Amino acid sequence: MQIVQKTIGSSMRRVLFSSALLLVSSLTFAQSKVSGTVKDANGEPLIGVSIQEVGTQNGAVTDINGNYSLNVKPGAKLKISYIGFTPQTVKAGSNNQIVLQEDNTALNEVVVVGYGTMRRKDVTSSITTVKAEDLNQGVFTDPGQMLQGKVPGLVVSSTADPNGSPTITLRGASTLRTGAMSPYYVVDGIPGVDISMVSPEDIESIDVLRDATATAIYGSKAANGVIIITTKKGAEEKTNVYYNGYVAFDNILKKYEMCTADELRQYAKDNNITLKDGGANTDWQDEVLRTGISHNHNVGISGGNGSTNYMISADLRKREGVIKMTGFDRFNVRSLVSAKTLKDHLTVSIGANMMYGKHFGVPSGNEGASVLDAMNYYSPTNAVKNADGSWTIGSGSKNYNPLALMEENKSETVWKRNQFVGKAALELWKGFSWNVNYSWSNYQSTYSAYNTRNSQLEGIGNKNGQATRNTYFGREQTFETYLNYDFKVGKSKWGLMGGYSWEEKKNNDGFGLSVEGYYNDDLGWYNMSYAQTILGVQNSVQSGYLEKVRNISFYGRVNYSFDSRYMLQATIRRDGSSVFGKNNRWGTFPSVSAAWNITEEKFMQNQHIFDNLKLRAGYGISGNAMGFDVYSSYNTYGASGTFVYDGKTYRTYGATKNANPDLKWESTGMLNIGLDFAFLKGRLNGTVEVYHKKTKDLIWSYPVSTTQYIYSWMDANVGEMTNKGIEFTLNAVPVRTKDFMWSSTINLSHNKNSVDKMQNEIFHTTNLTQGDPMVSGVSANGWTQRIMEGQPIGTFYTYQYAGIVNGRSEYYVLDENGNRTGKTTNNPSLKDRSITGCAQPKLNAGWNNTLTYKNWNLTAFLTGVFGNDVYNSARAHYTSAQMFSDGKNVLKEFLSNPAGDASGSLPSDRFIEKGSYVRLQTLSLSYTFRNCFNDWIQDLTLYGTANNLFTITNYKGLDPEVNMGGIDPGIDYRWSRYPHTRTFMIGVKINFGGSKKKKSALQYIDREVIKEVPVIKEVVKEVPGKVKEVFVQSTYVVTFPVNSAEIGNTAELDAIKSGSNVEIVAYASPEGKSSANQKLSQQRADAVAKYLRNKGVNVSRTIAKGADTNYANRIAIVTVK
Secondary structure, eight states, rough: OHHHHHHHHHHHHHHHHHHHHHHHHHHHOOOOEEEEEETTTHHHHHHHHOEEEESSSSSEOOOOOOOEEOOOOOEEEEEEEEEBOHHHHOOOOOTTEEOOOOOOHHHHOOETTTTTTEEEEGGOOEEEEEEGSSSSOSOOGGGGGGGTTTTTTTEEEEOOOTOOEEEEEESOOOOSTTTOSOOOOEEEEEOOOGGSSSSSSGGGEEEEEEEEHHHHGGGGGTTTTTTEEEEEESSSSOOOEEEEEEEEEEESSSSOOOOOOOHHHHHHHHHHHOOOOSSOOHHHHHHHOOOEEEEEEEEEEEOOOOEEEEEEEEEEEEOSBTTTOOOOEEEEEEEEEEEEEETTTEEEEEEEEEEEEEEEEEEESSSSSHHHHHHHSSOTTSOOOOOOBOOOOOSSSSSHHHHHHHHEEEEEEEEEEEEEEEEEEEEEEETEEEEEEEEEEEEEEEEEEEOOOOOOOOTGGSSSEEEEEEEEEEEEEEEEEEEEEEETTTTTTEEEEEEEEEEEEEEEEEEEHHHHHHHHOTTTTOOOOOSSSOOOHHHEEEEEEEEEEEEEEEEEEEEEEETTTTEEEEEEEEEEETSSSSSSSSSEEEEEEEEEEEGGGGGTTTTTSSSEEEEEEEEEEEOOOOOOOTTTTOOOOEEEEEETTTEEEEEEEEEOOOOOOOOEEEEEEEEEEEEEEEEEEEEEEEEEEEEEEEEEEEEEEOOOOTSSSSSSEEEEEEEEEEEEEEEEEEEEEEEEEEEEEEEEEEEEEEEEEEEEOOOSSSSSOOOEEEEOOTTTOOOOOOOOOOOOBBBBBBBBEEEEEEEEETTTTEEEEEEETTTTEEEESSSSOOOOEEEEOOSOEEEEEEEEEEEEEEEEEEEEEEEEEOEEEEOOOOHHHTTTTTHHHOOOOOGGGGSSSSOOTTTTSSSSSHHHHHHEEEEEEEEEEEEEEEETTTTTTEEEEEEEEEEEEEEEEEOSSSSSOOEEEEEESBBTTTOOOOOEEEEEEEEHHHHHEEEBBBOOOOOOOHHHHHHHSSOOTTOOOOOOOOOOOOTTTTTTEEOOOTTOOSSSSOOOHHHHOOOOEEEEOOOOOOOOHHHHHHHHHHHHHHHHHHHHHHHHOOOEEEEEEEOOOTSSSSSEEEEEO
């Protein structure tokens, strides 16, 4: 019996345990099938909408009829999202009918313009915004490189030189003055900031103002375009700590195919030529080049509590060049504190930014005194050093051992920059604000160089060590104040802005010294007083001339918008500058533009093709005052020699420049017509731009008679130049599913440049030749380009190569009309030159693709340049017969040339090559971990990036991407051309998150209000001891600005369906008189009621609660009954 009882008991326990386990499992894994349909506001089904169960990876997508179904847990919520529409979160149910509203985020995106911001929907100008996540990734020293290929019309020629800067032109060159072609930079509203002060990691976004209607507000500095950089600010909600860091490895993309020592010996033997043979076999490129290792560390802290925000970041950047002994170290600190006071009417900001940089370089002079050149031409038959340990020396003149150049001629430059910024913005009343900005900055640069007693540079090695140091200082101040007033009258929206700017710069305050004659080289450039000799003021003392430049400006802007359909904008700026002649120190720069939002018209309401269609047109004038100093329009004098009087030597002085009281800024007028469009619910959108840019009063130096003037040259405003072009941008989201998205952006631009005028009845010149690559064997007239009226900058004007005849290179003989006579010659004259090519590209392109799968992200970015010519001066130089006879190395191509071809390297179309290329500029793969390490880290992204993975081109040089700036673009200069690199980098971005802000005084609704209107948890927190209410989803909250009854955001109200019955309770803040607060709360209730009634909602009751310390501030609560 006991056995039976034990058996039954044991069985019962097993049954009960199994039943309990089954019950728990059933409850745990129970799911129900839900379904529904997703449509747009017009009732059209949406295909491919993402349906995801909140808090899980469970999801589905809608079919061709907009239907979906999936199994979810009881009580689940679904997140509905689709590109171009506002996401929704709904309770899962059967046969849900969901209507998605179009997302106007892109149209309502805030665009930074001069002295203010605008909604993109209201913009009438050509402005491109690039967010931080869309900027190029790589080992960059300049924010300009981050924009390459991202903005149509913006041509960026990058460089791998750690101490170099990219050349940037926007919509073609607007000046002939080298150094005055770059865009104007504005950082956080402060104009003219040196961009070395900005770490790439601190950038939030970059706005490029491309046409004159956008840039004219910056007047005389904006002819080359304006780039506005906005840096990261502190967040209001919480404290955030982040770290970004990477390590990168650079290797040269391509080497010249120079001859080996054995190949030179065989060539000499085959041609019965005596070779200057040093007996070695050295690869000089391998001796000079290395794998450059770079690393960057950026750490920042930001946060705020609603009234005060702060941000501080520090950035340490170390970069090695692929040329040994080149590189730089840079340390940036950026900080900003903002605070609101006077009931949030006044915002005060204080910022401090600092930069310390040290640049290391090697000799890069012309005529052989460049490591970049010597590593190719120095003979491989020479050893690195002789048996006694001394450097080997090449035969003849200017034949330098590249390692000796590097080791025995060292230099560095140290830069220090500081900037302090103060800003104040006072909201005097609704829509009316007064802004004041002040910036003070200073800089110091110190250059140090030492040439040892073993230096091979001509005239240096016999001085027993030579040290040079110089230091220069400068400071700048900028004060700006402006008023903004935005208001509405019916369907009309107005925006008014007026301001004043004052700017002062003091530059070129410095001095320097060169000494020589040291007992040894141990001290280098330190302790220069130990040297034996200083060679007098003329040769050893350097001195800058202090210049003070002042600019004063008055400016204004009027914006008008009617019913978001018709927009007008007019700007004007009056600039005065001390750098121009006394007769032309003031200039006026106006602009006017208009736009038509076609899709806002009634006749477009029922069409289902365009989501956005806006036509823009505008004309404006901007100027170019860059590159001038305070003495530009004055007579200047300098030392011209010496004379002896009474046994003493005195200096003589002579004129170095003529005065020109009529000298003024170059002015650029631009007509721009643009069309913005969007299809397929915004999944396909873009812009087409057409422009005509005319620059007048170009400044050039002209010869003048010394019987009339004290100097033989004068700067004058004479020339004219035109740029015409078309630009196209297309953004697309071809694929969008629950877990996967493919987005693509392509931009294309074409610009045609023409120099229209260079002379007038007063000033004439023939000094228009440019671009002498100093090729061996070409003793005179080595120039390759010419500035010509009716032709673009970068026009090649060379001989026409006819081939090799009897072992000599021949060139076509031309008649007086430039036509071939049928004859050839190996000694052509100047009349045999003609137009043989152009450096200006016909098309620039950029194509970015981003693939996202869950937490994975893959980005591929291609750039392309088409239709341009490049003069391969290195090929001309390294195939010269003179090079071989001088005991220098040559390209392998030279081995197939006839021996002793003395005319083979003359400037001709033989060395003009097609510079078109397509490059995979960036390939980046990343993975992001969310809320990891027990939520200590909010997100952690690991990434790997490769730059310049491959290039498709027919160009025979190192790289087709040559310098496109200046007045001699498209010439591949061998001595200054730092080789491009292929970069592999790995990095991490960590966002540690932080604590959420703690409110000092929580706002609550009192118990009476809670009884009347249940309030959602997100707005009102429960208070211990207060009445607890059930919070229902049928409650909606609307917020208001200070002292205003204008609804701040209608998104909550738009969610209330037509025909619903609602009650409204409105509140004011407790400050001020109770009667005024009561009136204001009533106005707020009435405003909400009016809005809802227009939507067809029934308002049964409105309650104006005024204000009290327990009441919620500036809200209205709407409850659906």
